[in-house]
Amino acid sequence: MESMIRVENLTKTFQVKGETVEALKGVSLEIEKGDIYGIIGMSGAGKSTLVRCLNFLEKPTEGTVWIEDKDLSALNDAGLRKMRTEIAMIFQHFNLLMQRNVLDNICFPLEITGHKKKEARERAKELLEIVDLKDKANAYPAQLSGGQKQRVAIARALAMNPKILLCDEATSALDPTTTKSILALLKDINKKYGITIVIITHEMRVVQEICSHVAIIEKGELAENGTVEEVFARPKSKAAKKLVFQGEQKVSRMDSKRCIRIVFTENSSFEPVIANMVLECKASVNILMADTKDIGGIARGEMVLQLPEDEDTARKMMEYLKERNLTVEELEDYVG
Amino acid sequence: MWDNATIMMLLEGIRDSLYMTLTSTVLAYVIGLPVGILLVISAPGGLKPRPVLYKITDFVVNMLRSVPFLILMILLIPFTRFVVGKAYGPTATIISLTVAAAPFVARLVESSLLEVDKGVIEAAQSMGADLKTIIVKVMLGEARISLIVGVTIALGTILGYSAMAGAVGGGGLGDIAIRYGYQRYEADIMIVTVILLIILMQIFQFAGTKLSKKLDRRLTH
Numbered sequence: 001m002e003s004m005i006r007v008e009n010l011t012k013t014f015q016v017k018g019e020t021v022e023a024l025k026g027v028s029l030e031i032e033k034g035d036i037y038g039i040i041g042m043s044g045a046g047k048s049t050l051v052r053c054l055n056f057l058e059k060p061t062e063g064t065v066w067i068e069d070k071d072l073s074a075l076n077d078a079g080l081r082k083m084r085t086e087i088a089m090i091f092q093h094f095n096l097l098m099q100r101n102v103l104d105n106i107c108f109p110l111e112i113t114g115h116k117k118k119e120a121r122e123r124a125k126e127l128l129e130i131v132d133l134k135d136k137a138n139a140y141p142a143q144l145s146g147g148q149k150q151r152v153a154i155a156r157a158l159a160m161n162p163k164i165l166l167c168d169e170a171t172s173a174l175d176p177t178t179t180k181s182i183l184a185l186l187k188d189i190n191k192k193y194g195i196t197i198v199i200i201t202h203e204m205r206v207v208q209e210i211c212s213h214v215a216i217i218e219k220g221e222l223a224e225n226g227t228v229e230e231v232f233a234r235p236k237s238k239a240a241k242k243l244v245f246q247g248e249q250k251v252s253r254m255d256s257k258r259c260i261r262i263v264f265t266e267n268s269s270f271e272p273v274i275a276n277m278v279l280e281c282k283a284s285v286n287i288l289m290a291d292t293k294d295i296g297g298i299a300r301g302e303m304v305l306q307l308p309e310d311e312d313t314a315r316k317m318m319e320y321l322k323e324r325n326l327t328v329e330e331l332e333d334y335v336g
Numbered sequence: 337m338w339d340n341a342t343i344m345m346l347l348e349g350i351r352d353s354l355y356m357t358l359t360s361t362v363l364a365y366v367i368g369l370p371v372g373i374l375l376v377i378s379a380p381g382g383l384k385p386r387p388v389l390y391k392i393t394d395f396v397v398n399m400l401r402s403v404p405f406l407i408l409m410i411l412l413i414p415f416t417r418f419v420v421g422k423a424y425g426p427t428a429t430i431i432s433l434t435v436a437a438a439p440f441v442a443r444l445v446e447s448s449l450l451e452v453d454k455g456v457i458e459a460a461q462s463m464g465a466d467l468k469t470i471i472v473k474v475m476l477g478e479a480r481i482s483l484i485v486g487v488t489i490a491l492g493t494i495l496g497y498s499a500m501a502g503a504v505g506g507g508g509l510g511d512i513a514i515r516y517g518y519q520r521y522e523a524d525i526m527i528v529t530v531i532l533l534i535i536l537m538q539i540f541q542f543a544g545t546k547l548s549k550k551l552d553r554r555l556t557h
């Protein structure tokens with residue numbers, strides 16, 4: 001695969017009141033063409049700084065950013081501005097021009113690149129169709145919902161046919177349903193136009209929903225990265241485990257000590273694995289959490305099961321699941 | 337006393353006051369708008385930080401603003417005489433009004449531009465917009481309501497200054513008020529001029545508010 005974004009040893013420090021804040025400490029990663037690459041981490045981990053380094057809104061203190069084969073630090077001002085027309089960005093708070101209507105907002109990047117007004121308007125109308133907002137062309141941002149504003153921002157981002165779309169917490173200000181629809185739109189764009197998408201988020205469900213790859217950032221360092229499948233199924237670092245188990249901490253009231261987490265990877269989660277196991281082992285289990293969905297065309301997800309106290313039955317059940325290619329993991333400190 | 341001559345004089349007073357106020361406001365913006373933009377752009381953390389330039393501009397603006405208007409007028413007499421040939425009358429007053437109002441306008445512009453959402457500016461940068469586009473289309477465009485409110489404030493302030501200039505023969509309504517009311521004890525003419533000044537002020541305010549409401553797209557009506 002071709003590399004679209006390559007980051008090497010990226011370091012960024014800020015001087016705040018005489019003190020040095022290290023926002024990024026030597027991060028290296030590679031994002032391939034057509035990827036939907038998630039960058040996840042807790043608040044303050046350095047995600048925004050990282051993504052802002054990808055279009056040099058923030059100049060790295062050390063390290064290099066390559067877009068395709070261009071080293072951003074080697075570009076002059078004009079070169080950098082030209083490069084930025086190929087790297088679109090959307091934001092948590094949409095950042096639309098409040099004094100312009102929807103159509104003129106979408107025309108704005110086209111004005112920057114010197115398109116004729118009429119041409120720009122035609123293109124803007126097409127884009128409104130893509131984001132499903134045709135009837136809002138003459139509305140002003142103040143009259144739109146959060147989801148609609150983000151759609152306008154996406155249309156604006158697509159105006160210049162970018163190679164890359166950077167999304168900094170693009171769904172964090174939206175409710176779950178709207179988040180889903182925006183993520184679906186992004187996925188669609190990725191598929192249709194082959195645009196490489198980088199998604200910054202603090203929510204695992206966003207990564208699960210659409211990303212092909214994920215990097216976990218903790219305290220300015222890259223804790224772990226890989227395909228979502230790998231990281232999700234076998235989180236290695238502490239930071240990754242914390243994020244993957246995020247959702248499970250909600251179900252904390254349990255009596256039995258024997259809890260397992262199973263992860264569906266290649267094999268179909270639609271096969272009634274659990275039901276068959278219960279029939280086979282003649283003992284019931286308690287499904288504490290189930291979160292299965294279609295990720296990247298493969299049925300995937302996870303479940304947390306509470307197994308019977310009886311050792312033999314529990315072992316038999318785990319064998320059964322492992323035989324069916326599920327990743328099984330005992331959750332020792334799950335309770336408490 | 338309400339003869340034609342008095343009425344003519346009052347009408348001329350209105351004309352002169354409007355002439356001085358409007359011309360000075362325009363000139364004050366010709367100078368103050370770029371200076372205001374410069375203050376925002378060159379400030380630390382601005383789009384093009386230029387610490388030395390910023391400090392000098394900031395200092396000059398503060399200095400001019402701290403000189404009381406009447407004293408500034410007197411200090412400017414030689415300059416005014418050099419530019420318009422005399423040191424009294426409406427046209428001469430315009431010079432001092434402009435010098436006094438320009439730094440004030442620069443601050444008004446600065447504060448309006450600082451209100452513009454940093455995120456929107458960042459979005460424009462991320463699209464590859466150059467400095468000029470960001471200033472004109474993003475900063476001035478997004479701040480336009482606040483800028484109009486600023487113009488309204490400037491007009492009112494400059495109208496007030498122009499009346500004050502009457503004390504040194506500046507012309508206009510303030511001049512009439514001082515000549516008749518203060519020097520000849522004709523209180524009624526003074527009161528009428530004051531009422532006329534109040535009406536002018538109200539008109540500026542009304543027009544400014546109306547225009548800014550009409551142009552503001554952030555309101556959902």
Ligand SMILES: Nc1ncnc2c1ncn2[C@@H]1O[C@H](COP(=O)(O)OP(=O)(O)O)[C@@H](O)[C@H]1O
Binds near residue numbers: 043045047048
């Ligand atoms: N412009 C800045 N000036 C000073 N410190 C900053 C700046 N931007 C980010 N930081 C600091 O860098 C760290 C990482 O911030 P950020 O990248 O915004 O984190 P995240 O997006 O993961 O929440 C934080 O400690 C933050 O305070």
Ligand SMILES: [Mg+2]
Binds near residue numbers: 047
């Ligand atoms: Mg952030």
